[in-house]
Amino acid sequence: MSDLVAPPPDRAGLYVLGLLRGQERREFEADLAVDPVLAMEVAAWEVRLLPLSLAIAPVEPSEAVWLEIQRILAPRESAGSVPVPASLRRRPSWRESFWDNVAVWRGIGGIAIAAALAIALLRPQPVPAPGLVAVLSSKAGPVFTVALRSDGGMNIAPVGSIKPPPGKVWQLWAVAGGEKPVPVGFVSAKPSILPAHQIPADLRKPNILMAVTVEPPGGSPTGQPDTPIVFAGPILPINGGA
Amino acid sequence: MFDGTGFPLLSDSAAGMTADDGLAALLRRCAERDPLALRALYDAMAPTMLGIALRLLRNRPHAEETLQDAFLQIWRNADRFDTQRGSPKAWMIGILRYRALDRLETEKRHTGTDDLPDVAAELPVDIEDSRALSGCINELPENWRRSVMLSYVEGYSHSEIADLTKTPLGTIKSWIVRSLDALKKCLER
Structure with a gap:
């Protein structure tokens, strides 16, 4: 900081700060389009400064924004009206109880998460809290996406078309490490919106496990899950850094 | 289970x-x-x-x-x-x-008549998982840091920052260039 001689201007850094304007910016962007090294410098600055952007308080957009995006993309690219891709329609073999097999859970990768997220929330719905999501997966892949809203409610969307066993329901639990599971509602074969305050505030955070068990209608009579987990996934922050 | x-x-x-x-x-x-x-x-x-x-x-x-x-x-x-x-x-x-x-x-939103946003009150911003950047930003002299935040977060241009802070344009440009250099070096440490 005590350098007497000013360093040469870092154009990539100035660009990412937003300080190249007008002609200067247009010239830089023309260079950027043909200079992969410059593009890498810009990307590096974008990543360096990203935490400053992520620290800004999120604001929920009005519904009109998504509706307008949808309108502009329709009908050619109508968002939300395209059938679920065949690759996502796999039926997980949820007869298996695999809770004891931790390796299974470790093996469920980012692609599965993304595939499941891709199914989430096709209709205008309350926008989720800034980036808290859980993807409930079985051994065969994602089964549900859960987007947590800031009011403690949840938007839940199934992936594919599986159903609970006849005469049974899927009960949803939130589990903190070492604590008893807390029942937070039910999920079904259809998209559902669970009301506000379904999840206690102290369980509305990353790394809380969301899990589903098969229970009799009305839920587990004991108030605790009596059967193995069939799907589960941790709550993940979207904005929590790479 | x-x-x-x-x-x-x-x-x-x-x-x-x-x-x-x-x-x-x-x-x-x-x-x-x-x-x-x-x-x-x-x-x-x-x-x-x-x-x-x-x-x-x-x-x-x-x-x-x-x-x-x-x-x-x-x-x-x-x-x-x-x-x-x-x-x-x-x-x-x-x-x-x-x-x-x-x-x-x-x-041309910023006309030079804006009040100076109180960015200092917001620093250090709540930067989770980025203690490195937070630490490096806080190592900058206050004037430099404020100039960086006014540009990146608030969208002000060099000349707008100069107007807002009643500082010569050349000084602002120099603070920014030095800030970028210092941040880059700090983050590479």
């Missing part, structure tokens, strides 16, 4: 998955023209992106239009996102920021 003891997944929270992996895969699906992936990206990122746009533009209708433009561009250019190149969040937020800067340039 649910015996309250040992949830190995919890200590291995993402089981190898990160939110970035999920976003990157969603961008790949957008590139394959899967509109459901766009909706999922929107649900995940739109509130964060609107917050950023509002800080830059300070006008909700303009910020929401910019958010909309950014998502249309993300949809159209999803195939240009290169996982090797970096973070999907940085890429998406970059698109939003450049659209917001376009708007700032055409509308």
